[in-house]
Structures are given as structure tokens and as C-alpha cells.
Amino acid sequence: MSVPFFDMAAEIASVRTEIDAAIARVLDSGVLIGGEEVAAFERELAVAVGVTHAVGMSSGTDALHVLAMALDISAGDEVVTTPLTFFATAGAFARLGARIVFADVDDSTLTLDPIAAQSVCSSRSRAIVPVHLFGHPADLPAVSCPIIEDAAQSIGGGALRGLAAAFSFFPTKNLGAIGDAGAVVTNDAMLADRVALLRTQGARPKYHHLAIGGNFRIDSLQAAVLRAKLAHLGQRTSARRARAERYHKIFEAAHVPSELRLPVPHPAHMYHQFVIRAPRRDELRRQLASHGIATEVYYPEPLHLQPCLEQLGYRRGSFPNAERACNEVLALPIQPSLSEDTQVQVVEMIAGFFR
Ligand SMILES: Cc1ncc(COP(=O)(O)O)c(C=O)c1O
Structure with a gap:
């Protein structure tokens, strides 16, 4: 018997014709960074998720990290999250000097216990980051600070309930790219604009830097492939x-x-x-x-x-x-x-x- 945990070849084969067409479209266009494929993917993702703004990112980790940057989270700030998650959930905030404050998970759902999370919130808390672990929607705590949903494992799993959510399109995710990719979704136009600015070195227009950002862009190729897979x-x-x-x-x-x-x-x-x-x-x-x-x-x-x-x-x-x-x-x-x-x-x- 041979039962693979995840059969990537079968996964790709199931949409191979559409992936090939998407890749050919990008190569024929000569636009490998940004352009219409990224813009169209962001529009289609926003519609699919039911939000007003989607910003394609280089990975799920970077989606969380740039959200933390957009919220100006820095040393001395606290971020509340679950200890049962992938490292990036905490790392994306800790990299900016934030102190991670953990609260235990609910024993049945394994997602952040909202009451436990509320009990460790303080005036220093700048964000709460529940994780929809394994695809199970986490209950959100009733708190006044921003809720950033780590939705890396739960694309399509219901409407955005916090200020913003981060998706990962790591190849094995429910919506997987053919390399690394991610996205931020939000209904807050100013936050989406800030994330988009930070994604491209904080420059607007080009070579005029309003903020210290980085290169957190999604590739046009990944956007095109994700458009094909989003339909399924x-x-x-x-x-x-x-x-x-x-x-x-x-x-x-x-x-x-x-x-x-x-x-x-x-x-x-x-x-x-x-x-x-x-x-x-x-x-x-x-x-x-x-x-x-x-x-x-x-x-x-x-x-x-x-x-x-x-x-x-x-x-x-x-x-x-x-x-x-x-x-x-x-x-x-x-x-x-x-x-x-x-x-x-x-x-x-x-x-x-x-x-
Ligand atoms: C819960 C969770 N958060 C964040 C990430 C980071 O996403 P990525 O691998 O796209 O950087 C992942 C995926 O690996 C994840 O499962």
C-alpha cells in the first residue's frame, strides 16, 4: 500500500491544462512583475472572499509581516496569539520587536481560546492573531484592539470578521500556487493602500519613498496560476x-x-x-x-x-x-x-x- 500524505503531481495534473495556459499567457505578455494578472487576481480574490480589497503578497509569512508593519507594530508592543500554530504567526510580529503574548487553545477546536486571549490583553496589546487552524474557524475574542486573522489554512472558509486576514498560497494549501505566494484581505481601504505601499519598497511614485517597505510582491506567474485554480x-x-x-x-x-x-x-x-x-x-x-x-x-x-x-x-x-x-x-x-x-x-x- 502507498498512500502519500499529499500527492503534488496529481494535484497539478488535475488542472495542468489551465496552469499551462496561464503560464503561456504571462510569458507571451512579457510582463513578469505586476501588471494585469496581479490586478485581475486581486479583484477575483476579493470577490471570492467577499471583501473590498485583496493585495497579493510574496508569501503568507510576508502577508502577516506587512500587516504588522502597516499597523506600526514595534518594540514594546504586545501581540496576542496561540502557541499551537506555524512559526510565522508569531515570527511575523516578533521580527519587528513585538512581545508575543500567548494564550492557550480551546481543547476541542484547537484554536485560540477567546476568553483566555481576552484575559491576557492589556493596554500594550496592539493586535490579536487568531489562527483558523487546520481550516476550523476560530472564535474571535471581544477586544478593542485590531484582530488580524491568520487564515493561511482556511481560504474560502467564511467571511472576514477581523480587521484583516492573511492567506498563504504555499503549494499544499487549499489554494496553492506553484511556488510561494500569499495575500492580505481587508475591508479597510487605508490599510490595503498601506500594505500595497509597503509591498513595493514604500515607493510612490517609483523611486520616491514614503515609507520603509520591502519587496513583498506576488509574481505575475503565481497570480495567473492562482486565478486558474481559484475557479476550482x-x-x-x-x-x-x-x-x-x-x-x-x-x-x-x-x-x-x-x-x-x-x-x-x-x-x-x-x-x-x-x-x-x-x-x-x-x-x-x-x-x-x-x-x-x-x-x-x-x-x-x-x-x-x-x-x-x-x-x-x-x-x-x-x-x-x-x-x-x-x-x-x-x-x-x-x-x-x-x-x-x-x-x-x-x-x-x-x-x-x-x-
Ligand atoms: C498557520 C500558518 N500561518 C502562516 C503560514 C505562512 O505561510 P507561507 O508558508 O506562505 O509563508 C502558514 C503556512 O505555512 C501557516 O500554516
């Missing part, structure tokens, strides 16, 4: 949700032990990942691998215990829910093309491990 996002989201539902049904029939927990359903869940919680997770993972079934662990170590954030003073035990999750989470294959037979085999192998 709705159908592919439905396919992911159908596979998640199928996993739930197959697991139910397989009588797995009650300590094995399935992801909590939510009508707006994007199932970027289908993450179970398993006792003896590492042993289970090795056994699945020995039978050709690939899985992943997101994330093996919470951010508050990362060596580079040691100076924040958190310890093991600071955030028990996030720490427990790091020992239990196991992401199963959930690609839109995943067959029912494969899902049955994956679940049977897991059930067999616990018998």
Missing part, C-alpha cells in the same frame, strides 16, 4: 468536506477507542487538514508508515517552548491544552482526490493498531 476552489472545498464526513462515518463504524478523538465538525470548516488526536501517537504513526500510509504532525512543539522565544519566560505547563495537542495530533491524508477505498484502508489500519 469551491468544488475542491466541497470534495474536502465530503472526505472529512466520510472519515467520520468510517471511523464511527470501525469502533475505535473513545480516547481517539476526531476533529470537531463546523459548517465553515475547510479541512485543510483532517487531524485526529490519538493516544500513543508516535507509535501509531510509525506503524502506519510501515504500511505505506503517510501522516504528518502539526505541530510537534508549541511556539512558547521554541528556543528562539525562550526569553518570553514561558515553561512546559504554561499552556496545557496546546502541549497535550502537540503529543496527540496526527494529520491524515485529506486531498480532494482521496478515494473511499483509501480512506477505509487508513481507518482500518488505525483501528487495527488499537485492537
Whole structure:
């Protein structure tokens, strides 16, 4: 048996003709940076997400980082977020000197606990950054400071609720480019304008620098490919949700032990990942691998215990829910093309491990 965690070749093959046409269009136009492809992608993305402004960026990390720059976040400011996320969620703000203040996740959804987040907010808090982890929409805390949604894993998963959201189009994401890319979306025209300014060295017009920005542009090639793939996002989201539902049904029939927990359903869940919680997770993972079934662990170590954030003073035990999750989470294959037979085999192998 060979079940890849993510079959990139199959992913590309499913839209290859359209990707080839998009690439040819860019090469024929001779415009490789900016131009109509980027402008059209931004218009189409804004419509798809239901916002007034979308700004294409070089990556999801840069989308978060430039949002932090646009909000003038700097040393002495605090940013509240979850310890159970990809490093960039915190790194994008810490790079500007902000102090990261973590709050624990909700034990069932694994997203930032809004009450815990509210309780660590102070007059120094300049932003709250909930993460729609694995595609599950995070509940937003009732706070007065700006909410920046890390929506890297949840494109298409419902309307923008905070001030702005950052998307990642890393190739394995639900909407994946053929390299690095990202976007900022917002309904705030001034914020969108500031992000767009900072994206191109803060220059307006060219060679006249109003702000200290950088090069955070999306390539025209990536924008063109993303336009082609955006047209399929709705159908592919439905396919992911159908596979998640199928996993739930197959697991139910397989009588797995009650300590094995399935992801909590939510009508707006994007199932970027289908993450179970398993006792003896590492042993289970090795056994699945020995039978050709690939899985992943997101994330093996919470951010508050990362060596580079040691100076924040958190310890093991600071955030028990996030720490427990790091020992239990196991992401199963959930690609839109995943067959029912494969899902049955994956679940049977897991059930067999616990018998
Ligand atoms: C939750 C989260 N935040 C931020 C990022 C950063 O995105 P990128 O890899 O496009 O820089 C990712 C993706 O890797 C992510 O999963």
C-alpha cells in the first residue's frame, strides 16, 4: 500500500491544462512583475472572499509581516496569539520587536481560546492573531484592539470578521500556487493602500519613498496560476468536506477507542487538514508508515517552548491544552482526490493498531 500524505503531481495534473495556459499567457505578455494578472487576481480574490480589497503578497509569512508593519507594530508592543500554530504567526510580529503574548487553545477546536486571549490583553496589546487552524474557524475574542486573522489554512472558509486576514498560497494549501505566494484581505481601504505601499519598497511614485517597505510582491506567474485554480476552489472545498464526513462515518463504524478523538465538525470548516488526536501517537504513526500510509504532525512543539522565544519566560505547563495537542495530533491524508477505498484502508489500519 502507498498512500502519500499529499500527492503534488496529481494535484497539478488535475488542472495542468489551465496552469499551462496561464503560464503561456504571462510569458507571451512579457510582463513578469505586476501588471494585469496581479490586478485581475486581486479583484477575483476579493470577490471570492467577499471583501473590498485583496493585495497579493510574496508569501503568507510576508502577508502577516506587512500587516504588522502597516499597523506600526514595534518594540514594546504586545501581540496576542496561540502557541499551537506555524512559526510565522508569531515570527511575523516578533521580527519587528513585538512581545508575543500567548494564550492557550480551546481543547476541542484547537484554536485560540477567546476568553483566555481576552484575559491576557492589556493596554500594550496592539493586535490579536487568531489562527483558523487546520481550516476550523476560530472564535474571535471581544477586544478593542485590531484582530488580524491568520487564515493561511482556511481560504474560502467564511467571511472576514477581523480587521484583516492573511492567506498563504504555499503549494499544499487549499489554494496553492506553484511556488510561494500569499495575500492580505481587508475591508479597510487605508490599510490595503498601506500594505500595497509597503509591498513595493514604500515607493510612490517609483523611486520616491514614503515609507520603509520591502519587496513583498506576488509574481505575475503565481497570480495567473492562482486565478486558474481559484475557479476550482469551491468544488475542491466541497470534495474536502465530503472526505472529512466520510472519515467520520468510517471511523464511527470501525469502533475505535473513545480516547481517539476526531476533529470537531463546523459548517465553515475547510479541512485543510483532517487531524485526529490519538493516544500513543508516535507509535501509531510509525506503524502506519510501515504500511505505506503517510501522516504528518502539526505541530510537534508549541511556539512558547521554541528556543528562539525562550526569553518570553514561558515553561512546559504554561499552556496545557496546546502541549497535550502537540503529543496527540496526527494529520491524515485529506486531498480532494482521496478515494473511499483509501480512506477505509487508513481507518482500518488505525483501528487495527488499537485492537
Ligand atoms: C498557520 C500558518 N500561518 C502562516 C503560514 C505562512 O505561510 P507561507 O508558508 O506562505 O509563508 C502558514 C503556512 O505555512 C501557516 O500554516
